[in-house]
Amino acid sequence: MDKKYTIKDIAQMAGVSKGTVDRVLHNRGKVSPAALEKINEVLNVIDYEPNLIARNLKSTKIYRVCVLLPDPAFDPYWLPCVNGIQDAITEFKAYSVIIETHYFNPESTKSFLKVNETIISQSPDAVLLTPLFHKETVEIIKQYDELGIMVNTFNNQVESSSVKSFVGQDLHKSGRVAASLMNLILNKGQIAIIHIDESLKNAVHMQEKEKGFRNYFDEKELSDFSLTTLKLKYSNIETKFTAFLEENPDLSGIFITTSKAYQIASVLSLATTKKIALIGYDLIEKNVNFLNQGKVHFLIHQNQKRQAYLGVSTLVEHFLFRKEFPDTILLPIDIINSENASFYF
Amino acid sequence: MDKKYTIKDIAQMAGVSKGTVDRVLHNRGKVSPAALEKINEVLNVIDYEPNLIARNLKSTKIYRVCVLLPDPAFDPYWLPCVNGIQDAITEFKAYSVIIETHYFNPESTKSFLKVNETIISQSPDAVLLTPLFHKETVEIIKQYDELGIMVNTFNNQVESSSVKSFVGQDLHKSGRVAASLMNLILNKGQIAIIHIDESLKNAVHMQEKEKGFRNYFDEKELSDFSLTTLKLKYSNIETKFTAFLEENPDLSGIFITTSKAYQIASVLSLATTKKIALIGYDLIEKNVNFLNQGKVHFLIHQNQKRQAYLGVSTLVEHFLFRKEFPDTILLPIDIINSENASFYF
DNA sequence: ACAAAAAATGTGCTCGAACACACAAAATTT
DNA sequence: AAATTTTGTGTGTTCGAGCACATTTTTTGT
Structure with missing residues (x-):
């Protein structure tokens, strides 16, 4: 049969x-x-x-896939992506595919544009983008489209019909997950939602998380809580956040929408002995240290490694096995505490 | 280069x-x-x-892998495994591998032995076992070994040098994860550890989880808690558990070590209006329903689907790509609440 | 009716590894 | 020294898809 x-x-x-x-x-x-x-x-x-094996043996066409990634040297958040891409390279090394990673400085639009030029000059078959800079990305995607280069995105979403596939997380839901955990640790009090970022490039990301977070409290009609938003930059964390702590002595919980929870935890452990519930994002080393010390209660895992892996493998499998592009791949929102963290590296 | x-x-x-x-x-x-x-x-x-593609194109050898699984009709716990195996079949359909699933009745040792005979008569190259019946499994593995049939296990561990690879979870750690969550919901009171199982086949499983759970409370010296163990069977849940509730009016938390949390939740929602923290295992439909109703606080995801998938793919990749067997693959212990559950199906 | 063009069909080579087999060159044996 | 075995080496085929090219059949034009 x-x-x-x-x-x-x-x-x-x-x-x-x-x-x-x-x-x-x-x-x-x-x-x-x-x-x-x-x-x-x-x-x-x-x-x-x-028989796909026979087909790929015969085919002489070498597919080129470029990944455009913020340089992990600037932000360790991106480090796991490198491993995810490496996994994909290993998996497909038998096939005629070339997967190349290009880094840009996440603080510099110019750097982003420059690297894109380099990529275009190589005329790959597809590109996997991290669309940090919204306006520039839209423009770039248009260029790629005209050149017949396929574009997928991951981590950040950008609305464009030219993008075949997006890998990421439901940020609104992830805010809700954080809220549900917060609601478990605390049963009343003031909660701060803190955004820490240098530029505004993550604005959408952070806002969606905040919306989800607030949405949970609204929906559950948890009127014993009061939510406050605070925006910080690396340069002013110490001063501005310390001032905020003094102004809000009843603060009992903090939700940090970026991977910088360790910065808050660090200031907090010096400033006060009071127990404040801390929930943040991403299993970067410094965060996990605070998690293990009990200073951070939960981290939400955004699984960048798998995001990058899936972003690449979706493209490669399209070329090699003619697979259809899934419109969107939403990764699960992993809840991490000190007890299960070690399994997610 | x-x-x-x-x-x-x-x-x-x-x-x-x-x-x-x-x-x-x-x-x-x-x-x-x-x-x-x-x-x-x-x-x-x-x-x-x-070039693995060329090698596999040439090779005429057809590899046979049999999976031995408890019939999901008896326990929906095993249902996701079928999908995991299907994933593996789809992934490797291009190669000369035959993957076959055989079911046995998890309540019957005889059924287990009979299916094993069927498998042996087919003389496959490898078998993936769910070693529910410890003593019988050891015997069976010896037989397979003598016939030169490779054996991997998943879900349950069985110490045997003939087993190449095991896929599962660290049960002790998973008990600790449950404990850490319980400790977050409650800050004192009586906690029941409930084992629900028909036979004793899951005894090791349940005990390891209990040990991990208790270990957490011991280690953190949480003396405000008192832990009680209760063993139930399907037939006596209603009576025995109701009696237990009456005898223990201060009960504030329950940890169920099997996938039967819904049975406890069901009795509980009829017997009392008191809020009792409930933590259980596995995303089976009935459990998720109670999770969404707020009657179960957390479920720990044992990810049987991925367990089965990895069990099969480890074997297949060994044959096709000469990959080494990893001794043990421990899957992450996913923490699930009503907010993130939908992403894990 | 016959040549030329067009359409339809078949043949044969390629990809890279694996292995059977043919053949040659040494090493033994008689 | 001739016959035979052993050892070493190269050639050729296979796997299935894909595609170029050769060949056959049909259609069209004069």
């Missing part, structure tokens, strides 16, 4: 040559109606699936 | 024929010292990796 039919088998069954079968399968034309019908009859009965 | 060398390339470089290179690569002997040295010289300089 599940015997694997080959083109030769089909040819034999239909009483034609494999060349004709091949032409039908790829509708290359030059086939008489009679032959077409005979072959289609056979194809309707059996269940032909081309 | 990362040019892919073929056997032909090596032959040319060493000034011999591809046949000789092939004999060296597979040490089939019949090679003169002179030729051997020339080829080894080339191999030392370049970085030869055989």
Whole structure:
């Protein structure tokens, strides 16, 4: 039943040559109606699936995929992505695919644009983007589209019909998850939502999380809580956050929308002995240290490694195995505390 | 630099024929010292990796992998495994591998033994076992070993040097995770550890979880808690658990070590209006319903789907790509509440 | 009716590894 | 020294899809 039919088998069954079968399968034309019908009859009965191994052995076309990633040297948040990409490289090394990573400075639009130029000059078949700079990305995507270069994105979403596939998380839901955990630790009091970021490039990201977080409290009508938003930059964390702590002596919980929870935890452990519930994002080393010390209660895992892996493998599998692009891949929102953290590295 | 060398390339470089290179690569002997040295010289300089696609295209050997699984009709816990196995089948359908699933009745040792006989009569290349019945499994594994059939296990561990690889979770740690969550919901009171199982086949499983759970409370010296263990069977849940509730009016938390949390939640929602913290295992439908109703606080996800998938793919990749067996694959202990549950299906 | 063009069909080579087999060159035996 | 075995080496085929090219059949034009 599940015997694997080959083109030769089909040819034999239909009483034609494999060349004709091949032409039908790829509708290359030059086939008489009679032959077409005979072959289609056979194809309707059996269940032909081309042998992908043979196909990829034959194909001489080398696919080029470029990944555009913020340099992890600037922000360790991106470090796991490198491993995810490496996983994909290892998995597909047998095939004729070249996967290349290019870094840009996440603080510099210019750097982003420059690296994109480099990529364009290499004319790859597809690009996986981290669209940190919204406006510039839209422009760049248009360029790629005109050149027939496929574009996928991960981590950040950018609305463009040219983007085939997006890998990321539901940020609104992730805010809700944080809220539900906060609601478990505390049953009343003031909660601060803190955004820490240098530029505004993560604005959408952070806002969505905040919306989700607030949405949970609104929906559950938890009126014993009061929520405050605070925006910080690296340069002013110490002063501004310390001042905030003094102004808000009743603060009992903090939700940090970026991977910088360790910065808050650090200031907090010096400033006060009071126990404040802390929930943040990402399993970067400094965060996990505070998690293990009990200074951070929960971290939400954004699984950048898998995001990057899936971003690449979606593209590669499209080329190699003609797989359809899923519109969106949403990764689970992993809840991490000190007890299960070690399993997620 | 990362040019892919073929056997032909090596032959040319060493000034011999591809046949000789092939004999060296597979040490089939019949090679003169002179030729051997020339080829080894080339191999030392370049970085030869055989093209797995070509190798698998040529090979006519069809690998047979059998999976031995408790029938999901008896316990929906096993349902996701079917999907995991299906994923593996889809992924490897291009290769010459046959993956077959055989079910047994988890309540019947006889059924287990009978299915094993069927499998042995098919003489597969490898078997993935769910070793529910410890004593019988050890015996069976010995048989497989003598027949040269590889054995991997998942879900349950069984100490045997013949088992190449095990996929599962660290149950002790998973008990600790449950404890840490319980400690977050409650800050004092009586906690019941409830084991629900028909036979004793899951005894080790449940005990390890209990040990981990207790270990957490011991280690953190949380003396405001008192822990009680209760063993139930399906037939006596209603009566015995109701009685337990009456005898223990101060009960504030329950940890259920199997996937049967819904049975406790069900009785609980009828017997009392008091809020009792409930933590259980597995995203089976009934559990998730109670999770969404707020009657179960957390579920720990044992990810049987991925367990089964990895169990199969480890075997297949060993045959197809000569991959080494990892001794143990421990899956992360996913913490699930009503907010993030939907992402794990 | 016959040549030329067009359409349809078949043949044969390629990809890289694996292995059977043929053949040659040494190493033994008689 | 000739016959035979052993050892070494190269050649050729296979796997299945894909595609170029050769060949056959049909159609069209004069």
